[in-house]
Each structure stands twice: as structure tokens, then as C-alpha cells.
Amino acid sequence: MNTWIKVRNYIGEKKYRWIIKPILFKFDPEDVHDNFTFIGNFLGKYLITRKISNFFWNYSNPILEQNILGIKLKNPIGLSAGFDKNAKLTDIIPTVGFGFMEVGSITGEVCKGNPKPRLWRLKKSKSLAVYYGLVNEGCTTIAQKLKNKKFSIPVGISIAKTNCKETVDTQKAINDYSKAYKSFTDIGDYFTINISCPNAYGGEPFTDSIKLDALLQTIMSVPKNKPIFLKLSPDLNLKEIDEIIDVSVKWKIDGFICTNLTKNRNNVNIVDNIVPELGGLSGKAVSDLSTELIRYIYKKTGGHASKFIIIGSGGVFTAEDAYRKIKAGASLIQVLTGMIFEGPQVISSINLGLVELLKKDGYKNISEAIGKE
Numbered sequence: 001m002n003t004w005i006k007v008r009n010y011i012g013e014k015k016y017r018w019i020i021k022p023i024l025f026k027f028d029p030e031d032v033h034d035n036f037t038f039i040g041n042f043l044g045k046y047l048i049t050r051k052i053s054n055f056f057w058n059y060s061n062p063i064l065e066q067n068i069l070g071i072k073l074k075n076p077i078g079l080s081a082g083f084d085k086n087a088k089l090t091d092i093i094p095t096v097g098f099g100f101m102e103v104g105s106i107t108g109e110v111c112k113g114n115p116k117p118r119l120w121r122l123k124k125s126k127s128l129a130v131y132y133g134l135v136n137e138g139c140t141t142i143a144q145k146l147k148n149k150k151f152s153i154p155v156g157i158s159i160a161k162t163n164c165k166e167t168v169d170t171q172k173a174i175n176d177y178s179k180a181y182k183s184f185t186d187i188g189d190y191f192t193i194n195i196s197c198p199n200a201y202g203g204e205p206f207t208d209s210i211k212l213d214a215l216l217q218t219i220m221s222v223p224k225n226k227p228i229f230l231k232l233s234p235d236l237n238l239k240e241i242d243e244i245i246d247v248s249v250k251w252k253i254d255g256f257i258c259t260n261l262t263k264n265r266n267n268v269n270i271v272d273n274i275v276p277e278l279g280g281l282s283g284k285a286v287s288d289l290s291t292e293l294i295r296y297i298y299k300k301t302g303g304h305a306s307k308f309i310i311i312g313s314g315g316v317f318t319a320e321d322a323y324r325k326i327k328a329g330a331s332l333i334q335v336l337t338g339m340i341f342e343g344p345q346v347i348s349s350i351n352l353g354l355v356e357l358l359k360k361d362g363y364k365n366i367s368e369a370i371g372k373e
């Protein structure tokens with residue numbers, strides 16, 4: 001079975017690297033992404049196309065299964081927020097081998113995002129410069145579309161504040177988050193509150209603990225029926241992180257996503273000569289920063305996987321990258337840039353590679369490896 005998956009993925013990888021990627025990378029990245037969303041949405045509609053996709057990309061193994069905060073996951077690799085901004089891919093993504101996915105970020109109002117161009121590839125650095133600014137159809141339209149929909153893998157709802165001048169006012173920003181939150185209380189398996197978009201008007205005000213406290217007070221006034229994660233920036237200083245942890249303990253936040261994009265350009269992993277001034281960086285540029293934050297929070301909160309669940313996000317391209325984050329304290333992993341640079345078969349390659357790494361280290365289930373650095 002594993003030999004067949006390896007051969008399948010090997011062919012898929014070569015095909016993507018030598019044929020598909022050189023063509024795709026000639027076009028504007030946002031156009032490519034929009035076309036993929038259109039095709040993915042179409043392929044997800046039919047049983048036959050879902051089955052074909054399953055055949056080419058899916059993989060499962062009981063050693064990767066976990067039950068986290070009551071959510072059953074067939075594997076620890078999820079799709080990060082930002083790829084399926086308007087929740088159009090919830091039928092096809094499960095067939096690509098992901099164990100869970102996050103849609104959004106979704107804002108209180110319709111959000112056009114920042115002016116184009118707003119997405120660039122840093123090919124040598126295996127990173128993307130992202131300046132979308134939370135473009136999405138808004139909570140009302142997306143919630144209406146997802147109402148009564150059955151998902152075949154757990155789906156997280158990422159919410160953010162609308163990127164506009166009005167939400168610079170703290171109370172208006174809180175109302176905006178709250179509107180998005182309330183729209184999805186009966187939809188999906190967990191919430192992520194994105195407080196770390198580097199591209200929104202007015203910056204990232206809710207990394208300030210007083211403002212975060214006020215935001216969480218409003219969110220928690222609505223009866224909580226699913227886990228809530230906070231998505232953190234990799235550019236926080238230790239004082240800010242400690243204060244966010246304190247507020248999260250107070251409001252019984254379930255965990256953190258470490259991390260969002262970095263704004264920091266002084267980074268040894270950035271090797272391209274030209275780096276756009278605008279936007280946050282994904283991929284290898286954020287990989288180490290994300291792992292360091294996972295490690296810090298895991299240690300700081302008692303090294304207890306059950307205390308705060310950590311989802312590692314940033315620069316995962318291989319099973320080794322994912323395993324490093326799991327050993328630093330992440331229970332789950334999210335991938336976005338890795339899939340764009342390596343192709344969709346990378347998800348099952350990461351999962352298969354994780355199975356081999358776990359067996360080599362003598363673990364019977366992935367949960368045993370969390371934090372075992």
C-alpha cells in the first residue's frame with residue numbers, strides 16, 4: 001500500500017515540478033489562485049471527480065488519527081486560512097488528503113481587500129509576499145452558503161475585522177468581529193480569531209492585551225459551542241506574547257495558531273534579490289519564527305498539550321518540517337505555501353513521511369510525539 005502511494009506521489013511531484021509549476025508560475029499568482037478556486041469548486045460538485053481526486057491524492061493511516069477538543073481528525077495536516085477565502089472548496093479539499101481545513105478569513109462586512117497587485121512569489125526563498133488585505137464576500141453571504149452543509153472533514157471558521165477605516169475604532173472593530181462570529185455559531189467545528197493580519201488598515205490592534213480582553217469579553221458573551229483559537233503573529237515580542245497568554249487563560253481560549261505571515265524582512269531565509277515592500281511573508285521566511293513561537297508557548301504553558309492546543313503554521317513543505325513543529329509542541333499543522341510550491345500530492349507525502357518518522361521513533365500514535373523535542 002505505502003509503495004503504491006510513494007510511486008503515485010513521486011510521479012505527481014515530478015509532473016508538478018517539471019510541467020505544471022513552470023507553466024503556472026508564468027502567470028499572475030492571484031489569477032492562478034482564482035482559476036484554481038473556480039476549478040476546485042467545479043470538481044467538488046461531482047462524486048466522480050471527487051473519487052478521482054481521492055485516488056490521486058488521498059492517504060490515511062490510523063497512527064495519524066487524533067481526537068482534539070472533541071474533534072475527530074484523520075490526520076494532522078490542515079489547509080491554512082487564506083486559500084479558501086469564500087468557502088468554495090469545502091467539497092474538494094478533503095479529497096486532496098487534508099485532515100481538516102480553515103476557511104476565511106471572513107469579516108463582518110464584504111471586503112474588497114487592498115489594491116492589486118497584492119500577491120508575489122519569492123521563488124528562491126520558497127515564500128509568498130501577501131498583501132490581499134482580507135478580501136472576502138463577508139460573513140452574511142458565506143454563512144448563508146454554508147448553512148446546512150455537511151462537511152466530510154473538520155472545518156474551522158477564521159474571522160477577522162473588515163479592512164476599512166471605520167474599524168480603526170476599537171468598538172467598531174469588536175462589533176465587526178462579533179457580527180462575523182455570531183453568523184457562524186452553528187457552522188463548522190472550531191473558530192479562529194485572526195488578530196494578526198499584517199495587511200489591514202490600522203495594523204494589528206488586538207495584539208494589545210487590553211483591546212484583546214475587550215474583544216474576548218464580547219465574543220464570550222455569546223454561549224460558546226466550539227473551540228476557539230487565536231491566530232498569532234510571528235513578530236510579537238515576549239511581553240506581548242505573555243500578555244496574550246494571560247488574557248487567553250482568563251477567557252478560556254482553547255489554543256493558538258502559530259503563526260500568520262511575518263512583516264520582518266531581516267531574515268536569513270529570504271534569498272531573493274527583490275522583495276516587495278508591501279505585504280507579509282509566508283513559507284520558508286516564516287518557518288523558524290513559527291516553530292520558535294510554538295516552542296515558547298508550549299514550554300511557557302506547562303508543556304501540556306491539553307492546556308493550550310497549538311496549531312503550527314508556516315513553511316511546512318515536508319514531513320520533517322511538520323515533525324519539527326509537532327516535537328516543539330504543535331498538535332496539528334497547517335499548510336498553504338508548501339502546496340503551491342510542491343503540488344497537491346505534498347499533503348499525502350507529508351502524512352506518509354510522518355508515519356515513517358513516528359514509527360522510527362517508536363511512537364504508536366502522533367499524539368505521543370507532541371512536545372517531545
Ligand SMILES: Cc1cc2nc3c(=O)[nH]c(=O)nc-3n(C[C@H](O)[C@H](O)[C@H](O)COP(=O)(O)O)c2cc1C
Pocket residue numbers: 080081082083085104105119128130132134158194231259260261281282283284286313314315316334335336337338
Ligand atoms: C495567499 C495567502 C493568503 C492568506 N490569507 C490569510 C487569511 O485570510 N487569514 C489568515 O489567518 N491567514 C492568511 N494567510 C496566512 C496563512 O494562513 C499561513 O498562516 C501563512 O501563510 C504561513 O503558512 P504557509 O507558510 O504554509 O503558507 C494567508 C497566506 C497566504 C499565502
